[in-house]
Amino acid sequence: MTGPMLLPGSTGLNGSGQPTTLGVMGGGQLGRMFVQAAQAMGYFTVVLDPDVISPAGLVSHYHIKTDYLDEQGLTQLLQRCAAVTTEFENVPAPALVTLGAARPTAPSADAVAIAQDRIKEKAHLARSGVPVAPYAVIETAAQLTAVEDALLPGILKTARLGYDGKGQVRCNSRAELTSAWDALK
Structure with missing residues (x-):
């Protein structure tokens, strides 16, 4: 296990008796x-x-109101906290690279980068021996035309920025697949 470990009954105090500050992106x-x-x-x-x-900024001790890639904001975060985590899966992985170089950061930038891209995620899971549903990568019109019939009906998903059902369209036929491809751009 890397980074700080929280044990039941922890007081949240650092070695000098002051509260430790945890950061969240x-x-x-x-x-x-x-x-x-x-x-x-x-x-x-x-x-x-x-x-x-x-919602989190309204109840936190400190709220740095800036873009996730803002260098000054990241520096402020590093100055205040002992460790960093993410609140959602689409925090820019490069920001986590910066933070991870100076503080324990979980999940890691590498893990977030994989989770943010469904194509990379499927390939990573398959390489790791985790069974994945059959799929096809569709990045071009030629790949769209070449989709195997066995994948229909299916769900067309964006490779990035899809979550909670967003960036997904159920397709029962090739016509619906083509229409969904156009709609998702």
């Missing part, structure tokens, strides 16, 4: 739950999220 509802749980255990929290009224 992203300020949505999951971030808010993280912040509240960390605070209940005695930790201070800092959120980096561009939304001035982000």
Whole structure:
């Protein structure tokens, strides 16, 4: 296991008796739950999220209101926290590379980069011996035409920025597949 480990009954205090500050990239509802749980255990929290009224930012001790790739914002986060996590899967992996060079960061930038791209994710799982559903990578019109009949009906998914059902279209026929390809651009 890498990074800090939280044990039951932890006080959230560092070696000098001061509260340790935990950072979170992203300020949505999951971030808010993280912040509240960390605070209940005695930790201070800092959120980096561009939304001035982000749910997590509203309850955190500190809220850095800037873009996830803003160098000054990342520096502020590193100055305040002992470790960093992410609130959602689409935090830019390059920001986590920067943070991970100076602080324990979980998940790692490499893991986030894989999870952010469904093509990389499927390939990684398959290489790791995890069974995956049959699929085809469709990046060109020629690949769209070459989709095997056995994959229909199926679901066309964007490779990036899809979550909670977004970026997905059920396709029962080739006509629906072509229409969905056009709609998802």
